[in-house]
Amino acid sequence: MILDRYMLRLWLGPFMGGLFLVLAVMLLGRALKLLGTVSESAEAWALIAELLVLTMPYFLLLTVPMAFFLSLQNTIAGLQQSSEMDALRASGLSYRRMFRVFFVVAAVLWMGLSYTSMVLLPQGQLGFNNILVKIYAMKGGGISFAPQRFTHGLDGLTVYVDGADDDGTYHGLVLEDHRDGVSVVYTAKSARFDMGGEYLLLKLHDGVRLEGEGDDQRMLAFDRYQVSIPLPGGSRKALQSGDHVTMMTVHELWQAMQSSEDGATIAEWHRRLLLPTTVLILFFFALPLSLTQKRSGKAGSMVAGIALLVVVYNVQLLLHRQVSQGEFPAWSMWLGQAMLLSAGLYLSKRAESDRMPKLFSYVGEWIYLLHQAVMNGLSRRWKADET
Numbered sequence: 001m002i003l004d005r006y007m008l009r010l011w012l013g014p015f016m017g018g019l020f021l022v023l024a025v026m027l028l029g030r031a032l033k034l035l036g037t038v039s040e041s042a043e044a045w046a047l048i049a050e051l052l053v054l055t056m057p058y059f060l061l062l063t064v065p066m067a068f069f070l071s072l073q074n075t076i077a078g079l080q081q082s083s084e085m086d087a088l089r090a091s092g093l094s095y096r097r098m099f100r101v102f103f104v105v106a107a108v109l110w111m112g113l114s115y116t117s118m119v120l121l122p123q124g125q126l127g128f129n130n131i132l133v134k135i136y137a138m139k140g141g142g143i144s145f146a147p148q149r150f151t152h153g154l155d156g157l158t159v160y161v162d163g164a165d166d167d168g169t170y171h172g173l174v175l176e177d178h179r180d181g182v183s184v185v186y187t188a189k190s191a192r193f194d195m196g197g198e199y200l201l202l203k204l205h206d207g208v209r210l211e212g213e214g215d216d217q218r219m220l221a222f223d224r225y226q227v228s229i230p231l232p233g234g235s236r237k238a239l240q241s242g243d244h245v246t247m248m249t250v251h252e253l254w255q256a257m258q259s260s261e262d263g264a265t266i267a268e269w270h271r272r273l274l275l276p277t278t279v280l281i282l283f284f285f286a287l288p289l290s291l292t293q294k295r296s297g298k299a300g301s302m303v304a305g306i307a308l309l310v311v312v313y314n315v316q317l318l319l320h321r322q323v324s325q326g327e328f329p330a331w332s333m334w335l336g337q338a339m340l341l342s343a344g345l346y347l348s349k350r351a352e353s354d355r356m357p358k359l360f361s362y363v364g365e366w367i368y369l370l371h372q373a374v375m376n377g378l379s380r381r382w383k384a385d386e387t
């Protein structure tokens with residue numbers, strides 16, 4: 001138990017520091033994106049703070065496995081660099097005994113992340129989207145159109161604008177309205193979008209309205225013209241959990257999956273179950289990826305760990321996308337996870353018996369040489385600058 005507590009103390013500081021740092025960076029990035037969405041009122045800034053809180057379940061699902069894995073790598077590499085691991089091995093302790101407490105930690109984190117994924121994540125998504133509805137209402141709909149690009153953001157409408165001012169006024173607008181089966185084209189020198197109840201009001205200035213085709217085409221020139229566009233569900237109507245798969249409760253998602261073969265529903269169900277298991281997979285990779293040559297320091301193991309994280313999350317993202325589109329069956333998501341787990345178990349077993357593949361030694365040596373070359377180059381440059 002003394003050894004377990006010692007290992008936890010070595011691991012806990014880097015874990016909490018890394019988790020806080022990565023969460024802070026992610027929340028800052030999300031806050032910067034939302035700054036362009038909210039208005040400058042006190043209520044809007046309070047909503048921004050609430051939005052960031054509601055994104056926490058999603059960010060935790062991503063960052064907790066990363067922080068657990070990298071801090072565990074840091075702990076193992078630190079023990080190796082200080083020769084403490086050599087002393088423990090000489091006393092008869094196996095790697096499995098030394099780091100068994102971290103398997104318990106991984107299991108606890110898996111259970112917590114499973115609850116986060118199945119319960120807190122959809123609640124956060126629902127609350128996040130409902131707050132965005134309020135913010136959009138405060139900003140007159142919150143709908144924007146990219147300049148010099150055709151936008152199909154509203155049913156039955158196609159919008160093109162040449163440019164936009166900071167105050168939300170669009171210039172060189174072309175709007176095609178084919179909601180009633182008859183094409184109506186509006187062109188205007190300038191236009192604004194404002195909210196009116198459950199309608200988006202398009203206020204046009206100095207333009208032309210064209211309706212019909214051929215000999216039946218009618219043209220109307222105007223100084224001012226207003227087009228009312230009903231918003232889906234109403235601008236202030238609160239969203240319900242069943243409106244989208246990412247907001248569905250566990251029961252609703254299960255029922256939707258049983259009643260239909262929609263790829264998005266199936267992929268979302270398996271994604272919620274699969275994401276928390278990442279922390280278990282990373283546990284088995286931590287030891288083999290951290291046992292590098294002492295002279296290479298921690299750099300080699302950390303580079304290998306970051307590369308593994310990139311691979312793991314990109315494989316999960318790719319398979320989720322393919323299942324959502326109906327290209328792959330749902331079990332392919334679990335096959336990818338099982339292959340990663342098998343690789344981790346295999347390497348962990350090889351590390352336990354001190355029979356790591358030679359490729360790892362070659363990669364560690366290469367990273368060491370690269371690191372030394374970079375540091376020597378920087379040192380020479382600093383000396384040259386001083387002289």
